[in-house]
Structures are given as C-alpha cells and as structure tokens.
Amino acid sequence: MLVATLIWIITTAAMVTSALVIHELSHVLAVNYLGGKVEKVGPFPLGFSAKFTGLEKLHGWERYVIYGAGSLANAIAAAWLLTVSRLSYLGIPWLEQLAFYNIVLCIFNLTPVLPLDGGRIFHQFLCNRVGIRPAGRIMLKLGLCVSVAFIFLGFVQVILYYNITLLCAGIYIRKQSKKMKPVLQMEFFRFLEAKNSPTRGRLMPVKTVHIPSDMKIKNIMDRLAIDHFTQFMLKEKSLAAQCTSGQTKECTLSEKALLTHIFEYGLQGTAGEIVVSQKYL
Numbered sequence: 001m002l003v004a005t006l007i008w009i010i011t012t013a014a015m016v017t018s019a020l021v022i023h024e025l026s027h028v029l030a031v032n033y034l035g036g037k038v039e040k041v042g043p044f045p046l047g048f049s050a051k052f053t054g055l056e057k058l059h060g061w062e063r064y065v066i067y068g069a070g071s072l073a074n075a076i077a078a079a080w081l082l083t084v085s086r087l088s089y090l091g092i093p094w095l096e097q098l099a100f101y102n103i104v105l106c107i108f109n110l111t112p113v114l115p116l117d118g119g120r121i122f123h124q125f126l127c128n129r130v131g132i133r134p135a136g137r138i139m140l141k142l143g144l145c146v147s148v149a150f151i152f153l154g155f156v157q158v159i160l161y162y163n164i165t166l167l168c169a170g171i172y173i174r175k176q177s178k179k180m181k182p183v184l185q186m187e188f189f190r191f192l193e194a195k196n197s198p199t200r201g202r203l204m205p206v207k208t209v210h211i212p213s214d215m216k217i218k219n220i221m222d223r224l225a226i227d228h229f230t231q232f233m234l235k236e237k238s239l240a241a242q243c244t245s246g247q248t249k250e251c252t253l254s255e256k257a258l259l260t261h262i263f264e265y266g267l268q269g270t271a272g273e274i275v276v277s278q279k280y281l
C-alpha cells in the first residue's frame with residue numbers, strides 16, 4: 001500500500017513536471033526567437049515559471065505568440081500523446097494520464113487573469129481596445145472575481161471529492177493578483193517609453209479619437225494604447241475654437257505632444273490648453 005502510494009506520487013510529480021517543462025520551454029524558445037529577454041526561470045508553486053523582459057519592444061502579435069506558446073505546446077503534446085495511445089488500440093493509461101496533465105495545464109494557464117498567460121493575452125487585447133490604464137483596472141477586478149469564484153468552487157470540490165486543486169489554484173491567483181497593481185503601473189510607463197523611443201525602428205498605426213477640448217489631461221492618459229499611437233481630435237468647443245480656422249490640423253493633439261507636455265508640466269490642464277499653448281509657443 002505504502003509502496004503503491006509512493007510510486008503514484010513519484011509518477012504524478014514526474015508527469016506534471018514534464019508538462020510544465022514543455023510549457024515553460026515553449027515560452028523560452030518563443031522569446032529567444034522573437035527577441036525578448038529571459039530574465040529567470042525560477043521555482044513556482046507548481047514547478048517552474050519563466051520571467052521575461054523587453055517584450056514592450058516587440059510587435060503586438062509577437063507578444064501574443066509568446067504568451068500563447070506554453071499552452072499551445074501543451075495542447076499539441078496532449079493531442080500527440082492521445083493519438084499514440086489510441087493507435088496502440090487498447091490505449092496506454094500512463095500516456096493518457098500525461099495527456100490529461102497537459103490539458104489541465106493548458107486550460108489553467110489560459111484563465112483570463114493576471115499573471116497567467118490567458119490574463120496576459122486578454123490584458124494586451126484590452127490595452128489596445130480601451131486604453132492601458134482602464135485595461136489594468138479591469139484586470140485587477142477580474143482577478144479578484146475569478147479568485148473568489150475558484151476559492152468558492154474549491155471548497156465545494158474539497159467537500160465533495162476531497163480534492164484541493166481548485167482551492168490551491170484560487171489562493172494562488174488571489175495572492176498573485178494582489179501583487180499586480182504596482183506591476184501594471186510600471187508596465188504603463190515602460191510601454192509608453194518603448195513606444196516613443198527613437199530606436200524602436202518600426203512604424204505603428206495611428207488611431208484618431210475625438211475628445212472634447214476641455215477634457216482633463218489625466219483622463220486623456222486613459223486613452224493611450226500599447227500597439228498604436230493615438231491622435232486626439234478636439235471637438236469644436238470653447239478653447240478648440242480658438243485654434244482652428246478651417247485647418248483641422250491645428251486642432252489635433254498628437255500623443256507625442258501630450259507626453260512632452262506631461263513630462264514638462266505634469267498632469268495639470270486640459271487638451272485645449274495644450275493645443276493653444278503649442279500654437280502660441
């Protein structure tokens with residue numbers, strides 16, 4: 001009995017570890033290939049976790065590939081293991097079990113909460129849809145909701161099946177998402193810096209957004225995205241009316257002009273005031 005339990009623990013640990021290695025290795029290979037930096041591959045409650053830097057310099061799609069690589073590799077591994085097992089026509093139990101751990105890891109990591117891969121993917125998507133800062137706020141709330149749901153379902157699982165997997169996952173997500181607030185704030189500035197760095201060497205699309213000219217600068221900051229520049233068109237109102245005479249160009253506020261103003265004068269003022277001040281400089 002004891003020996004059997006011991007063998008079960010060792011084989012399970014070996015299988016979970018191999019699924020984790022496949023997962024993290026795929027992230028590392030994707031980062032190395034696409035041009036980020038692997039900072040460290042360190043221990044993590046369930047095995048290893050890789051940390052990357054320099055991703056803000058990459059294209060949006062490259063970041064999606066890096067975030068998705070781990071789960072994709074697990075999915076491919078699971079499909080391959082199941083195929084091999086089924087081809088042997090009776091099925092090979094340990095291959096199917098290994099496939100199962102790969103599927104679990106794939107699905108768990110695609111949960112759309114930070115810092116999991118699914119969270120990274122969803123966060124980046126939101127950053128380009130609603131702006132970097134609102135995306136961060138949504139992700140923090142989502143992290144709280146999902147962790148509470150996991151913990152609740154975890155208790156149900158403990159009572160019904162004597163299994164603590166979901167409960168552990170919920171506690172892990174709760175602990176990690178609490179650490180995300182300062183990380184997201186840092187990321188906001190890193191992304192803006194990388195986007196405006198002259199050495200970036202790639203063109204980014206420009207999206208036009210209409211705003212009232214009396215919109216406060218700190219609210220305009222909420223509109224900035226990761227993978228495109230935002231050009232603000234001031235609506236014809238009070239201050240904006242002063243700076244236009246049939247030339248719409250005069251009434252636009254570029255992201256660069258906005259950031260230059262913020263670095264020099266801080267977050268005080270409105271969109272219209274920046275445009276007017278630039279015109280009369």
Ligand SMILES: [Zn+2]
Binds near residue numbers: 027071
């Ligand atoms: Zn991952």
